[in-house]
Amino acid sequence: GENVEQHPSTLSVQEGDSAVIKCTYSDSASNYFPWYKQELGKRPQLIIDIRSNVGEKKDQRIAVTLNKTAKHFSLHITETQPEDSAVYFCAASRGGSQGNLIFGKGTKLSVKP
Amino acid sequence: SAVISQKPSRDICQRGTSLTIQCQVDSQVTMMFWYRQQPGQSLTLIATANQGSEATYESGFVIDKFPISRPNLTFSTLTVSNMSPEDSSIYLCSVEGPRRDTQYFGPGTRLTVL
Numbered sequence: 001g002e003n004v005e006q007h008p009s010t011l012s013v014q015e016g017d018s019a020v021i022k023c024t025y026s027d028s029a030s031n032y033f034p035w036y037k038q039e040l041g042k043r044p045q046l047i048i049d050i051r052s053n054v055g056e057k058k059d060q061r062i063a064v065t066l067n068k069t070a071k072h073f074s075l076h077i078t079e080t081q082p083e084d085s086a087v088y089f090c091a092a093s094r095g096g097s098q099g100n101l102i103f104g105k106g107t108k109l110s111v112k113p
Numbered sequence: 114s115a116v117i118s119q120k121p122s123r124d125i126c127q128r129g130t131s132l133t134i135q136c137q138v139d140s141q142v143t144m145m146f147w148y149r150q151q152p153g154q155s156l157t158l159i160a161t162a163n164q165g166s167e168a169t170y171e172s173g174f175v176i177d178k179f180p181i182s183r184p185n186l187t188f189s190t191l192t193v194s195n196m197s198p199e200d201s202s203i204y205l206c207s208v209e210g211p212r213r214d215t216q217y218f219g220p221g222t223r224l225t226v227l
Binding site: 034 | 146154155157172205207208209215219220
Protein backbone atom coordinates (compact mmCIF):
# COMPACT_ATOMS: atom_id res chain seq x y z
CA GLY A 1 0.00 0.00 0.00
CA GLU A 2 0.93 3.65 -0.03
CA ASN A 3 3.63 4.67 2.40
CA VAL A 4 5.46 7.75 3.65
CA GLU A 5 8.83 7.33 5.29
CA GLN A 6 10.27 10.11 7.44
CA HIS A 7 13.81 10.59 8.75
CA PRO A 8 15.23 11.17 11.23
CA SER A 9 12.92 10.12 14.05
CA THR A 10 14.71 12.45 16.45
CA LEU A 11 16.83 15.52 15.77
CA SER A 12 18.69 17.69 18.22
CA VAL A 13 20.24 21.00 17.16
CA GLN A 14 21.72 24.06 18.78
CA GLU A 15 19.76 27.26 18.69
CA GLY A 16 20.59 29.14 15.49
CA ASP A 17 21.51 26.03 13.53
CA SER A 18 19.48 24.62 10.66
CA ALA A 19 17.32 21.51 10.78
CA VAL A 20 16.39 19.29 7.86
CA ILE A 21 13.75 16.56 7.86
CA LYS A 22 13.32 14.28 4.87
CA CYS A 23 10.40 12.23 3.59
CA THR A 24 9.83 9.83 0.75
CA TYR A 25 6.48 8.71 -0.60
CA SER A 26 5.35 5.81 -2.72
CA ASP A 27 2.08 6.92 -4.36
CA SER A 28 2.89 8.40 -7.77
CA ALA A 29 -0.51 10.10 -7.79
CA SER A 30 0.21 12.13 -4.64
CA ASN A 31 0.09 15.83 -5.46
CA TYR A 32 -0.15 17.58 -2.09
CA PHE A 33 2.52 17.51 0.60
CA PRO A 34 1.84 19.33 3.88
CA TRP A 35 4.03 19.59 6.95
CA TYR A 36 2.52 19.75 10.41
CA LYS A 37 4.00 20.79 13.73
CA GLN A 38 2.57 19.21 16.85
CA GLU A 39 3.42 20.46 20.29
CA LEU A 40 2.79 18.25 23.28
CA GLY A 41 -0.92 17.87 23.97
CA LYS A 42 -1.98 20.01 21.03
CA ARG A 43 -3.42 19.45 17.59
CA PRO A 44 -1.22 19.25 14.49
CA GLN A 45 -0.73 22.72 13.03
CA LEU A 46 -0.06 23.20 9.34
CA ILE A 47 3.23 25.08 8.92
CA ILE A 48 3.83 24.83 5.20
CA ASP A 49 2.69 22.79 2.23
CA ILE A 50 3.68 22.27 -1.37
CA ARG A 51 1.95 20.98 -4.44
CA SER A 52 3.38 18.80 -7.16
CA ASN A 53 3.59 21.61 -9.69
CA VAL A 54 6.12 23.49 -7.53
CA GLY A 55 9.68 22.50 -6.63
CA GLU A 56 10.27 24.77 -3.66
CA LYS A 57 8.32 27.01 -1.32
CA LYS A 58 9.57 29.30 1.40
CA ASP A 59 7.91 31.07 4.30
CA GLN A 60 10.32 33.08 6.46
CA ARG A 61 12.56 30.54 8.25
CA ILE A 62 10.78 27.52 6.82
CA ALA A 63 11.18 26.03 3.36
CA VAL A 64 10.03 22.86 1.68
CA THR A 65 11.51 21.25 -1.42
CA LEU A 66 9.95 18.59 -3.60
CA ASN A 67 11.59 16.21 -6.05
CA LYS A 68 8.74 14.46 -7.83
CA THR A 69 11.00 12.23 -9.87
CA ALA A 70 12.67 10.81 -6.79
CA LYS A 71 9.49 11.08 -4.68
CA HIS A 72 11.34 13.02 -2.02
CA PHE A 73 10.35 16.13 -0.12
CA SER A 74 12.14 17.90 2.69
CA LEU A 75 11.52 20.50 5.37
CA HIS A 76 14.23 23.03 6.10
CA ILE A 77 14.17 25.23 9.20
CA THR A 78 16.85 27.89 9.44
CA GLU A 79 17.95 29.88 12.49
CA THR A 80 16.20 27.46 14.80
CA GLN A 81 14.76 28.72 18.07
CA PRO A 82 13.76 26.83 21.23
CA GLU A 83 10.08 27.34 20.34
CA ASP A 84 10.65 25.28 17.20
CA SER A 85 10.95 22.23 19.48
CA ALA A 86 8.04 19.90 18.65
CA VAL A 87 7.15 16.81 16.65
CA TYR A 88 7.02 17.44 12.91
CA PHE A 89 4.98 15.26 10.56
CA CYS A 90 5.19 15.12 6.81
CA ALA A 91 2.25 13.85 4.81
CA ALA A 92 1.36 13.01 1.24
CA SER A 93 -2.08 13.00 -0.31
CA ARG A 94 -3.60 9.79 -1.50
CA GLY A 95 -4.01 10.68 -5.11
CA GLY A 96 -5.62 14.05 -5.60
CA SER A 97 -7.54 14.16 -2.33
CA GLN A 98 -5.74 16.64 -0.08
CA GLY A 99 -7.80 15.54 2.93
CA ASN A 100 -6.89 11.90 2.57
CA LEU A 101 -3.35 12.10 3.90
CA ILE A 102 -0.75 9.46 4.59
CA PHE A 103 1.49 10.63 7.43
CA GLY A 104 5.10 9.92 8.17
CA LYS A 105 5.98 8.66 11.64
CA GLY A 106 7.16 12.04 12.83
CA THR A 107 10.42 13.71 13.83
CA LYS A 108 10.96 14.97 17.35
CA LEU A 109 12.99 18.15 17.03
CA SER A 110 14.77 19.53 20.07
CA VAL A 111 16.41 22.94 19.84
CA LYS A 112 18.87 23.54 22.66
CA PRO A 113 19.43 27.11 23.85
CA SER B 114 -8.57 29.15 8.55
CA ALA B 115 -11.56 27.01 9.48
CA VAL B 116 -12.58 27.00 13.14
CA ILE B 117 -13.15 23.43 14.29
CA SER B 118 -14.44 22.31 17.67
CA GLN B 119 -14.74 18.81 19.08
CA LYS B 120 -16.67 17.39 22.01
CA PRO B 121 -15.74 15.92 24.37
CA SER B 122 -12.14 17.08 24.65
CA ARG B 123 -11.33 14.00 26.69
CA ASP B 124 -13.05 11.05 28.29
CA ILE B 125 -12.29 7.96 30.29
CA CYS B 126 -14.52 5.01 29.44
CA GLN B 127 -15.03 1.44 30.48
CA ARG B 128 -14.38 -1.38 28.06
CA GLY B 129 -17.42 -2.59 26.19
CA THR B 130 -19.09 0.83 26.13
CA SER B 131 -19.38 3.29 23.23
CA LEU B 132 -18.47 6.95 22.90
CA THR B 133 -19.71 9.43 20.32
CA ILE B 134 -17.39 12.29 19.37
CA GLN B 135 -18.76 15.44 17.78
CA CYS B 136 -17.03 17.71 15.30
CA GLN B 137 -18.40 21.17 14.47
CA VAL B 138 -17.02 23.51 11.79
CA ASP B 139 -17.75 27.21 11.44
CA SER B 140 -18.28 26.98 7.69
CA GLN B 141 -19.82 24.55 5.25
CA VAL B 142 -17.42 21.91 4.01
CA THR B 143 -17.94 19.11 1.54
CA MET B 144 -15.74 16.52 3.14
CA MET B 145 -14.80 15.87 6.74
CA PHE B 146 -12.13 13.42 7.77
CA TRP B 147 -11.62 11.42 10.95
CA TYR B 148 -8.11 10.50 12.07
CA ARG B 149 -6.72 8.49 14.96
CA GLN B 150 -3.45 9.18 16.73
CA GLN B 151 -2.39 6.42 19.08
CA PRO B 152 -0.11 7.38 21.99
CA GLY B 153 3.25 8.59 20.72
CA GLN B 154 2.36 7.64 17.16
CA SER B 155 1.52 9.29 13.89
CA LEU B 156 -1.91 10.01 12.46
CA THR B 157 -3.96 7.43 10.59
CA LEU B 158 -7.06 8.18 8.54
CA ILE B 159 -10.13 6.28 9.72
CA ALA B 160 -12.70 7.47 7.20
CA THR B 161 -13.92 10.25 4.97
CA ALA B 162 -17.42 11.61 5.59
CA ASN B 163 -19.42 13.32 2.86
CA GLN B 164 -22.76 14.87 3.58
CA GLY B 165 -25.62 12.74 2.31
CA SER B 166 -23.65 9.58 1.63
CA GLU B 167 -22.08 6.70 3.47
CA ALA B 168 -18.64 7.30 4.91
CA THR B 169 -15.67 5.76 3.14
CA TYR B 170 -13.48 3.70 5.46
CA GLU B 171 -9.78 3.04 5.14
CA SER B 172 -8.26 -0.39 5.31
CA GLY B 173 -8.40 -1.73 8.85
CA PHE B 174 -11.42 0.31 9.91
CA VAL B 175 -15.03 -0.86 9.66
CA ILE B 176 -18.40 0.81 10.01
CA ASP B 177 -19.57 -1.47 12.81
CA LYS B 178 -16.68 -0.36 14.99
CA PHE B 179 -16.57 3.31 13.93
CA PRO B 180 -20.00 4.41 12.70
CA ILE B 181 -20.01 7.96 11.34
CA SER B 182 -22.82 10.41 10.79
CA ARG B 183 -22.75 13.50 8.59
CA PRO B 184 -26.18 15.12 8.86
CA ASN B 185 -25.18 18.49 7.37
CA LEU B 186 -22.27 20.44 5.93
CA THR B 187 -20.94 21.71 9.27
CA PHE B 188 -21.21 18.71 11.57
CA SER B 189 -20.13 15.09 11.91
CA THR B 190 -19.95 12.45 14.61
CA LEU B 191 -17.68 9.45 15.07
CA THR B 192 -18.70 6.67 17.44
CA VAL B 193 -16.15 4.30 18.90
CA SER B 194 -18.14 1.17 19.63
CA ASN B 195 -17.58 -1.69 22.03
CA MET B 196 -14.36 -0.10 23.23
CA SER B 197 -11.26 -1.91 24.36
CA PRO B 198 -8.02 -0.49 25.84
CA GLU B 199 -6.51 -0.65 22.34
CA ASP B 200 -8.92 2.11 21.31
CA SER B 201 -7.22 4.53 23.66
CA SER B 202 -6.10 7.29 21.30
CA ILE B 203 -6.63 10.86 20.26
CA TYR B 204 -9.37 11.15 17.66
CA LEU B 205 -9.22 14.19 15.40
CA CYS B 206 -11.52 15.52 12.75
CA SER B 207 -10.11 17.42 9.81
CA VAL B 208 -11.52 19.66 7.09
CA GLU B 209 -10.36 21.64 4.11
CA GLY B 210 -9.89 25.36 4.61
CA PRO B 211 -12.31 27.91 3.12
CA ARG B 212 -10.29 28.12 -0.09
CA ARG B 213 -9.97 24.34 -0.23
CA ASP B 214 -6.21 24.65 -0.43
CA THR B 215 -5.21 23.55 3.06
CA GLN B 216 -6.19 20.96 5.62
CA TYR B 217 -6.94 21.84 9.22
CA PHE B 218 -7.36 19.67 12.29
CA GLY B 219 -9.73 19.98 15.19
CA PRO B 220 -8.37 20.03 18.75
CA GLY B 221 -8.87 16.29 19.16
CA THR B 222 -10.64 14.05 21.66
CA ARG B 223 -8.35 12.17 24.03
CA LEU B 224 -9.95 8.81 24.81
CA THR B 225 -8.78 6.47 27.52
CA VAL B 226 -10.39 3.05 27.81
CA LEU B 227 -9.94 1.15 31.04
